[in-house]
Amino acid sequence: MSEKTKARKAALREKLIELAEAQIAAEGLSSLRARSLAKEAGCAVGAIYTHFDDLNALTLEVNGRTFRRLGAKVAEAVAESASQPPRDRLIAMSHAYLYFAAEQPSLWRALFDVEMSTEGPVPQWYMDALGGLFSYISEPLAEIFPDMHEQDLDLMTRALFSSVHGIVLLGLEQRISGVPLPLLKKMIAQILSRIS
The missing domain is CATH 1.10.10 (Arc Repressor Mutant, subunit A)
Incomplete structure (x- = not known):
């Protein structure tokens, strides 16, 4: 060629x-x-x-770009809050996640709406991008819980991500259990500030 x-x-x-x-x-x-x-x-x-291979594979490529932009926003929040206590850093990165989702709702939703599972053929770069986001969460959690076993820390990282994601999702979709966007930031801070 x-x-x-x-x-x-x-x-x-x-x-x-x-x-x-x-x-x-x-x-x-x-x-x-x-x-x-x-x-x-x-x-x-x-x-x-x-x-x-199919439109799903094309969507994964789009999602890769979205992950990189989301990761950059979270990294920026982490850098700006680097001197703060770990809980405040968690709150800062969660707010960055919220703002990204609010500004790019369809691209953000595509990250989770694309058809795939951990048992299927998920590209390694996709899992690495997700792992990068999780590492931002696990670092301050490791400071808060220095004696936590690595497997438990990973589980807590995923639980915390799922919690924040659920708050953002329900809030942005204006579900009955969600709150308006101006209160989402406060809700996230209330939850994360109680981690001990």
């Missing part, structure tokens, strides 16, 4: 990811359709499947 052909294929792959990302951001993951994506990209529907 010539360098020109490789470059053209790489450009189409990147364009498909960008278009899928824009579509998901605008209308949600359920709006993503191969036919409309191909039309917008100016290619045949089959060309999508030369780059991706």
